[in-house]
Amino acid sequence: MSGDITTSNGQRIGLSVPLEGVPLGTHGELMAEWKSLGYTDLWSSEGNETDAFTPLVVAACSAPGLHLGTAIVPVFSRGPAVLAQSAASLAELAPGRFTLGLGSSSHLIAELWNAATFEQPYERMRSTLLFLHDAFEGKSIDGDYGAFRVGMYKLGLLPAEPPRILIAALREKMLRLSGTDADGAILTWVTASDVSRMAPFVRESGDDKQIVTRIWVAPTEDTEAAHWIGRRLTAVFLNSPALRASQEWLGRGPMLSEAWRRWDEGNFKASAAAIPVELLDELVVSGTPQDVHRRVDEYRANGVDVPVMALIPVRDVDLIDAARQYAPIS
Missing domain, CATH: 3.20.20.30 (Luciferase-like domain)
Structure with missing residues (x-):
C-alpha cells in the first residue's frame, strides 16, 4: 500500500x-x-x-x-x-x-x-x-x-x-x-x-x-434545468438494488418509498417526479x-x-x- x-x-x-x-x-x-x-x-x-x-x-x-x-x-x-x-x-x-x-x-x-x-x-x-x-x-x-x-x-x-x-x-x-x-x-x-x-x-x-x-x-445556475436532468439521473441510480438498499440503510426509505413504488410499477416519469426536491438538491449540486x-x-x-x-x-x-x-x- x-x-x-x-x-x-x-x-x-x-x-x-x-x-x-x-x-x-x-x-x-x-x-x-x-x-x-x-x-x-x-x-x-x-x-x-x-x-x-x-x-x-x-x-x-x-x-x-x-x-x-x-x-x-x-x-x-x-x-x-x-x-x-x-x-x-x-x-x-x-x-x-x-x-x-x-x-x-x-x-x-x-x-x-x-x-x-x-x-x-x-x-x-x-x-x-x-x-x-x-x-x-x-x-x-x-x-x-x-x-x-x-x-x-x-x-x-x-x-x-x-x-x-x-x-x-x-x-x-x-x-x-x-x-x-x-x-x-x-x-x-x-x-x-x-x-x-x-x-x-x-x-x-x-x-x-x-x-x-x-x-x-x-x-x-438554472435550477429548473438542474432539476430536470438531476431527477432523471437520480431516478435511474437510486432505483438500482444496491443503491436502494444503501438509501434505506441511510434512513431514507420513507422519503423514497413513493419513487420506488412507481419504479416497480414501470412508471419512470412518476418515479423521477416523486424524488423529493430537498434530497435532489443534496445529491446533485448546482x-x-x-x-x-x-x-x-x-x-x-x-x-x-x-x-x-x-x-x-x-x-x-x-x-x-x-x-x-x-x-x-x-
Whole structure:
C-alpha cells in the first residue's frame, strides 16, 4: 500500500473523466489544461462506454503529475490476473499517483453484460483484495482465495510503488472492509451529511484511510434545468438494488418509498417526479462555481479526502467550458 500523496496546499480535487459527449481522443490537451486550472485528480468510471483504464493512460501521458484513479472497476468483469496487470501498468505510468478503485458492480453488468455469475459480492471483493496484495508483493501464487482459485501465476511487472486500493462501499459491512483490507473507500450518491455517518466505519482501522467521493454536479445556475436532468439521473441510480438498499440503510426509505413504488410499477416519469426536491438538491449540486465549491467544502469538512466532481450534461451547457468555469482556478 502506497503512502499518502498530497498537493502543496494539502487539498485535492478531482474531475470525473471522460467528459460525456467529448471524444476520448481530444482529452489529452484538455487534461493538461485541467492540471493548470488546479485540478489535482482525474477519476474514471466504467459502464457501457469507455473502460476505466484507457482514459487514465491518456492522462498519464498527457498530464504527468496528476493523481489518477478508477472509480470503479467491477471485480466480476475481469479475471484476477488481468486486473493485477492493468493496475500494475498504470502504476508504472503514474508512479505513486495511481489508485485502483474496485466495486462489486451489479447483476446487470456482471451477468448480462460480462457473462459472469454475480454471487457473493462481498466475498468476491475480499478475495480480490487478498489476491492483489499478494500479486503486488511479487509472490508466486498457487492457492485458493475463497471466491476463486489462482494457480501458477506471478505478476511480471512490479511497479516501484504498488497502487493504493480503494473499494466502493455503500453500507456498513463493505465500509468496514475498505478499512481492514484496503486503503479506504469510494462513496457515491451520498450527501455531505451521509459522509459523517459512513466515514467512522472506514476509519475504525486507522485515520490514514482515504475517502474519495464522486459528487454529481449540474454546472448551471438554472435550477429548473438542474432539476430536470438531476431527477432523471437520480431516478435511474437510486432505483438500482444496491443503491436502494444503501438509501434505506441511510434512513431514507420513507422519503423514497413513493419513487420506488412507481419504479416497480414501470412508471419512470412518476418515479423521477416523486424524488423529493430537498434530497435532489443534496445529491446533485448546482449553482455558480462558488456555490458548488462551497458544497464541495462541506464534503471535505465531513471526512472526504478527495472530492471528485462529475459534470452532468445540461441543456445549453458546453461541458468543456464548464470544466474550466468550475475549476479550482478559474
